[in-house]
Amino acid sequence: MLRRRIIPCLDVANGRVVKGTRFVDLVDEGDPPELAARYADEGADELVFLDITAAPEGRRTLLEIVERTARRAFIPLTVGGGVRTVRDMRDVLRAGADKVSLNTAAAADPSLVTRCAARFGRQAVVVAIDARRIEVTEGTDPGGRGGPDARPRWEVLVKGGRETTSLEAVEWAVRAAELGAGELLVTSIDRDGTQSGYDTELLRAITSRVTVPVIASGGAAAPSDFVAAVRDGGADAVLAASIFHRRIHAIADVKRALQAAGIPVRTTQGVAA
Numbered sequence: 001m002l003r004r005r006i007i008p009c010l011d012v013a014n015g016r017v018v019k020g021t022r023f024v025d026l027v028d029e030g031d032p033p034e035l036a037a038r039y040a041d042e043g044a045d046e047l048v049f050l051d052i053t054a055a056p057e058g059r060r061t062l063l064e065i066v067e068r069t070a071r072r073a074f075i076p077l078t079v080g081g082g083v084r085t086v087r088d089m090r091d092v093l094r095a096g097a098d099k100v101s102l103n104t105a106a107a108a109d110p111s112l113v114t115r116c117a118a119r120f121g122r123q124a125v126v127v128a129i130d131a132r133r134i135e136v137t138e139g140t141d142p143g144g145r146g147g148p149d150a151r152p153r154w155e156v157l158v159k160g161g162r163e164t165t166s167l168e169a170v171e172w173a174v175r176a177a178e179l180g181a182g183e184l185l186v187t188s189i190d191r192d193g194t195q196s197g198y199d200t201e202l203l204r205a206i207t208s209r210v211t212v213p214v215i216a217s218g219g220a221a222a223p224s225d226f227v228a229a230v231r232d233g234g235a236d237a238v239l240a241a242s243i244f245h246r247r248i249h250a251i252a253d254v255k256r257a258l259q260a261a262g263i264p265v266r267t268t269q270g271v272a273a
Contacts, residue, residue, distance in 0.1 A: 003264045004230050005045035005237035006254050007215060008244045010035055012081070013053045015065055019242045021193035029245040032065055036073035039244065042251045045266055046076040048101070048185070048215075048239060050128075054082025055104040055159045061088070063095045070096025078126055078185075089116050093124065101185060103128040104158040107165055107172070110179055117180030126215075127176040128185040130157045131169035131202060154202055161189055170205045177210045184214045185239070191219030193242060198225055203233025215239050223249060223257030230263050 010017045010032050017035055018026040029035070036047055049069055051061050061082040070077055079092050080101025089100045100120075106113050106127055117125045131154035154169035173184055186206055188199035198219045207214050213236035216229040220240035229235040243249050255265045 002236065003266050004235070004258060005215075006043075006226070006251050006258075006265065007046045007048055007237055007239040008035070008039045008044050008251070009048045009050065009217065009239050009241040010069070011050050011052045011241060012062065012065065013051075015062060017245070018052075019193060019245060029242075033068045033072040035245070036069045036077075039251070040073040040075050043255065043266075044073075044075060044251055046078065046237070047073055048078045048080070049097075050101065051079075051081025052160050056162055060084075061092055061095075063091060066092060066095040066097060080126070080128055080185075085112070086115050086119050089120060089124075093120065099124050099126050099183070101126040101128045102181075103130065106176065107156060107158050107167060110175065113176055113179040113181055117182070122180045122182035125181050126183045126185055127173075127181040128187065129169055129173055129176070129206075130161055130187045130189055131155065131199075132157055132161075132189040133199070133202070152201060152205070154205075157189060169202065170209060173206045173214075174209050177212045181212060183212055184210065185217060186214055188218035192217075194219055195221035195243070197221060198229040198233060198235075198238075200228055200233035203229060203235050207234030207236075213237060221248075223254045226254045227257055227261045227263065230258065231261065 017029040017032050019029050066079050076098040078099040078101055079097035083089050084105040092100050133154050156165045156167035156169050156172050191199050196219050198216050203216050215237040216235035217239040220243050226238045229238045258265045
């Protein structure tokens with residue numbers, strides 16, 4: 001059975017790791033290379049580095065910080081933020097990334113996913129989807145109010161959650177996979193930084209429709225939340241930030257909880273095989 005991955009996330013703004021709630025009220029959490037080295041030592045399976053102000057500021061990824069981060073952590077590294085062209089992706093890979101996350105640019109020009117996959121292989125292309133729940137009733141438009149028969153839908157936001165789009169998250173996930181994404185990083189904006197648990201309904205809506213791996217993001221508070229994301233949401237990997245940054249829980253704690261639930265993980269020092 002495929003082993004589930006535990007992935008700390010480094011949200012980077014102005015060269016520092018930050019964390020907020022629902023993408024706002026950001027608090028400094030430390031230096032990206034130092035945190036990357038710490039998480040590699042603690043048994044993280046992969047790392048995600050997101051330059052969260054690149055798209056809103058209209059600039060490219062901070063390659064120098066990516067390079068320093070990659071040199072400190074010898075585990076797979078996904079980098080996102082500010083990648084708008086195939087050439088941008090090439091530069092990020094050359095800086096030390098193993099995979100590149102596309103978000104705002106992919107939503108604006110979906111063909112970018114296909115072009116990047118054709119050049120570098122779909123295994124290197126991650127499409128990030130920042131989703132916010134909306135309630136609609138059958139027969140109403142996506143902006144309608146929900147009623148007793150409301151069914152969940154999620155709108156896609158871009159530019160660090162600052163702008164809405166016309167995309168629906170589940171439909172966009174299916175299309176992104178068809179275009180060539182090798183993996184999807186799905187973040188619930190509603191849950192981000194709230195420590196209220198992952199949106200397993202959103203995750204299941206997507207994992208039931210795609211065959212590529214899905215990374216769950218947004219809302220982790222305890223090891224049991226990681227279990228729920230995999231067991232109930234169907235996630236292939238689970239990402240978290242604040243609970244690791246602030247040492248609320250260790251990566252080893254999460255892996256023990258997953259193992260206790262019968263979910264296979266890569267072994268880590270301090271976690272029984």
